[in-house]
Amino acid sequence: MPTTTDFERMLRGVSLRVTRPRLAVLSAVHDHPHADTESIIGVVRDNLGEVSHQAVYDVLRALTTAGLLRRIQPPGSVARYESRVGDNHHHVVCRSCGAIADVDCAVGSAPCLTASETHGFTIDEAEVVYWGLCPACSTATRS
Ligand SMILES: [Zn+2]
Numbered sequence: 001m002p003t004t005t006d007f008e009r010m011l012r013g014v015s016l017r018v019t020r021p022r023l024a025v026l027s028a029v030h031d032h033p034h035a036d037t038e039s040i041i042g043v044v045r046d047n048l049g050e051v052s053h054q055a056v057y058d059v060l061r062a063l064t065t066a067g068l069l070r071r072i073q074p075p076g077s078v079a080r081y082e083s084r085v086g087d088n089h090h091h092v093v094c095r096s097c098g099a100i101a102d103v104d105c106a107v108g109s110a111p112c113l114t115a116s117e118t119h120g121f122t123i124d125e126a127e128v129v130y131w132g133l134c135p136a137c138s139t140a141t142r143s
């Protein structure tokens with residue numbers, strides 16, 4: 001588990017000033033992978049008291065731009081954030097309840113699918129989303 005000191009080091013590592021909202025957002029996303037903005041605001045408020053939506057949006061944007069957070073948005077879902085950055089992992093999304101889980105990349109680095117035709121493009125990423133039913137929803141469907 002990263003500590004506050006680790007989060008401070010991460011912020012300094014990307015030349016961002018250490019502030020309480022930034023620390024709170026980093027730790028909220030770390031504790032709740034794939035959380036949406038509303039849930040992150042809830043967790044941050046539990047820790048810091050009153051914080052504006054705009055402040056949390058701004059911090060999420062700054063941390064994502066700096067590469068400390070990754071923003072994902074499966075089609076049909078709101079934006080979600082995670083602190084697992086720097087690898088090429090994918091996501092499996094439940095069609096029924098929207099639950100998201102990490103799936104390690106089978107190849108390990110992007111692009112992990114070879115395009116049958118590049119059209120002259122230099123391709124650096126293949127975005128893979130696996131869709132299906134989570135265990136809870138498949139159980140519910142069967143009964
Ligand atoms: Zn589900």
Ligand SMILES: [Zn+2]
Nearest residue numbers: 082084101102
């Ligand atoms: Zn993930």
